[in-house]
Amino acid sequence: GESVGLHLPTLSVQEGDNSIINCAYSNSASDYFIWYKQESGKGPQFIIDIRSNMDKRQGQRVTVLLNKTVKHLSLQIAATQPGDSAVYFCAEAKGDSSYKLIFGSGTRLLVRP
Amino acid sequence: SAVISQKPSRDICQRGTSLTIQCQVDSQVTMMFWYRQQPGQSLTLIATANQGSEATYESGFVIDKFPISRPNLTFSTLTVSNMSPEDSSIYLCSGGYEETQYFGPGTRLLVL
Numbered sequence: 001g002e003s004v005g006l007h008l009p010t011l012s013v014q015e016g017d018n019s020i021i022n023c024a025y026s027n028s029a030s031d032y033f034i035w036y037k038q039e040s041g042k043g044p045q046f047i048i049d050i051r052s053n054m055d056k057r058q059g060q061r062v063t064v065l066l067n068k069t070v071k072h073l074s075l076q077i078a079a080t081q082p083g084d085s086a087v088y089f090c091a092e093a094k095g096d097s098s099y100k101l102i103f104g105s106g107t108r109l110l111v112r113p
Numbered sequence: 114s115a116v117i118s119q120k121p122s123r124d125i126c127q128r129g130t131s132l133t134i135q136c137q138v139d140s141q142v143t144m145m146f147w148y149r150q151q152p153g154q155s156l157t158l159i160a161t162a163n164q165g166s167e168a169t170y171e172s173g174f175v176i177d178k179f180p181i182s183r184p185n186l187t188f189s190t191l192t193v194s195n196m197s198p199e200d201s202s203i204y205l206c207s208g209g210y211e212e213t214q215y216f217g218p219g220t221r222l223l224v225l
Contacts, residue, residue, distance in 0.1 A: 008153055008154075030167075032212045034212070034213070035216075036216075041159045042218055042219070043117070043205055043216035043218045043219045044156070044205075044216045045216070045219050046213070046214075046216075047115070049213060050184045077134065082128055089155060091158070093212035098161065098169075099143075099144050099211045099212045100146070100158060101146075101158070101212065101214060102158075103157075104155065105155050106154075106155050
């Protein structure tokens with residue numbers, strides 16, 4: 001079945017430090033990946049995406065790295081701020097015309113002041 | 114991008130009743146989806162809402178329990194039918210262009 005998280009791992013970082021959130025995806029045929037941020041009581045918010053023909057993509061304070069060899073995706077947040085505290089989900093698209101997303105189990109990021 | 118709104122934002126319902134959740138997108142999107150999310154867990158896809166035709170359901174979800182409509186490119190509804198306490202969850206609508214999806218704030222449902 002689809003990926004459903006039963007336990008949320010937590011990453012605790014000091015304000016101002018860099019954060020790295022990791023994700024292992026399941027389908028070697030996936031060709032599109034997205035990172036979402038979900039704050040308490042809100043819906044997931046689009047952060048950054050990357051296609052499988054790229055290894056790295058940068059946004060404002062965020063960088064996504066894709067390693068297709070080991071099916072691994074990471075989100076790097078520079079100079080982490082208290083407002084970055086949230087649950088982060090990676091999602092993959094199967095590469096077919098359904099455009100469906102499969103979500104990872106999520107990581108909770110806690111930023112210590 | 115697309116801005117997604119949902120109504121109601123939350124509700125408390127009695128078992129055996131039905132609730133219809135509305136999803137409105139601020140622009141014409143090609144794709145709309147419905148998800149369920151248990152607190153502290155990931156998102157599970159319920160179905161793809163197809164414009165003008167029957168929705169495409171994922172394994173474990175059926176039309177009789179979760180009828181979906183999508184009359185146009187900006188609006189969809191999800192009905193949770195004959196509710197039981199196990200249906201208590203957060204229901205999320207997404208809309209977007211191919212794989213790039215944007216999410217609504219969710220509908221928090223509690224069934225007593």
